[in-house]
Amino acid sequence: MKEYKIAVVGLGAVGREMLATLERSTLPISEVVPLVRRNEGEVIEFRGQMFASKLIEKGSFKDIDIALFSAGEEASLILAPMAIEEGAVVIDNSNAFRMNADVPLVVPEVNPADAQRHNGLIANPNCSTIQMVVALKPIHDRFKIKRIVVSTYQAVSGTGYQAIDELKQQMGAFINEKEIPCNVYPHQISLNVLPHIDKFMDNGYTKEEMKMFNETKKIMGDASIQVTATTVRVPVIRCHSEAVNIETEKPMPDVAEIKEIMAQAPGVVLADDVENNIYPLALDCAGKYEVFVGRIRKDYTIENGLNMWVVSDNLLKGAALNAVQIAELLVEKDWVKPSSDKKISFAQ
């Protein structure tokens, strides 16, 4: 059986989760190559072998089959074209190429077939979008979603290690009545909530909010789905929670039947038993692979409305795990080789 040589580019919060997820996966891997832009030489243990991280240079991707990128948008913009040129298939976690028409944007439970049409590059969607589309895909298939109103409760790990450290430092400073340090976010995050994730755009929305709008349409393959989002950072370390309100075109059955649909949906765990205080919680979902759905209830204010609460680990299904699942899909379907010789237009 062919074994794959897999590069992991970037060793931040998501890069390390990629390594851990690869280690647990069933992918036939001959070697992992941790690549970094600085601080090389860190030794990573992977399936009992040791691999030292190397600086990225010309030729780094020459014998790499699949390169999982998680080193930020700027690194992806510079290095992904080079990796593709050198023959690797890139699965990129950044925002750099997601809306590029030549680049599939893939969530394996939702649009696996799109992965086949890659030209050397597949984009991994934004964390807050991934968990929402996994939860909504079975509803959309049956009842056609017209509009989504979503408010998020996003963990600081989405920003990276430095944000986790800052939250902990702020908690410690508060408890010890010290001055509270504030460097990562524009405002204190401990004991606060910030309606501000990523940059503000001219239309008043943040980039994070517009990602949920744009990426949902592309992943679902349906430009008619409308999404309006308010994305909010909360003092949680891991797992994003989302209050999702939807309106469908077709009438939905009763809640019991919708729960049954969710319970059967790929990648979804139904956690909905309010009588016993069971609903998805960030603390419970940390480290888990699935998207957890609960608080499912009809929205009686419109004809075909539904509310639900969706939680998933932003570093796993929201990032590292989804990227690894794309790699698994390529290997399983024998889609690693690009589908055509078409060159990706990076000028879009």
Place this chain on the structure above:
Amino acid sequence: MKEYKIAVVGLGAVGREMLATLERSTLPISEVVPLVRRNEGEVIEFRGQMFASKLIEKGSFKDIDIALFSAGEEASLILAPMAIEEGAVVIDNSNAFRMNADVPLVVPEVNPADAQRHNGLIANPNCSTIQMVVALKPIHDRFKIKRIVVSTYQAVSGTGYQAIDELKQQMGAFINEKEIPCNVYPHQISLNVLPHIDKFMDNGYTKEEMKMFNETKKIMGDASIQVTATTVRVPVIRCHSEAVNIETEKPMPDVAEIKEIMAQAPGVVLADDVENNIYPLALDCAGKYEVFVGRIRKDYTIENGLNMWVVSDNLLKGAALNAVQIAELLVEKDWVKPSSDKKISFAQ
């Protein structure tokens, strides 16, 4: 000038804020009478005088003009009828009488005239509803709101002192790597968010979510307004934040004009300058009297849609301050005396 004798029933988080707010108000007060159901004898300083808290007994309200109740629903159910019988006008902060047709539910910026029609009892609305209707009233007056989709980010002080203590204890235990105590909420609140406030109803909504639905209609005096809510507890000590999405019947002007409307609205402070990272924040609004509105932006997914972010101090405008403002309104308009001899039907 007539001076009023005012009783404050209950000395929890809200009761103490009522005393502090009364102290700062311009109400002509001859005496405050702190009344409790247990632990009497605590000495309260008020405008330089000392008042000892007394146990409630028959006759406690005999010479009280206005009684501000904040001792929980059960206490209100038992004691408010007695207070009215003894001649006091009750302003009740609990959920006990809010939907009673004989009881006005009043937010002074929104429906002051309703206060005149009281029969000895005025209900103070739920915290999450009050701040939302203050923010939305100027929009509703001009453009008629059809539907509201709201997700809340609610502070633990809404539950009371014991929840503030528990959040702090959980933060300390996490920082010191001790076992995390969990007694007040069914799940840990520190580093978590709980989509669960108040009891669950048969329709899958919580009572808190249904309060936003029912109370908004009553306060706005418009049963056609639809509200669907997801209410969520977050690890914040003070101030509720809300992501509010609205649809209006009439077209709305551009965002600049809506901001101008909000800036002029009674009880509202516009905090909306995203280029300078200015938007309402729970930490900033603690101790403030107003409702803070920001992140105002058109919702382009429907014809007449708008998103906004609304923050206010849940103990002040959400509870104690609004109750005191109702008392001020009654005094100012000379509405302290009931408008009729009609007896309130408590059997509703």
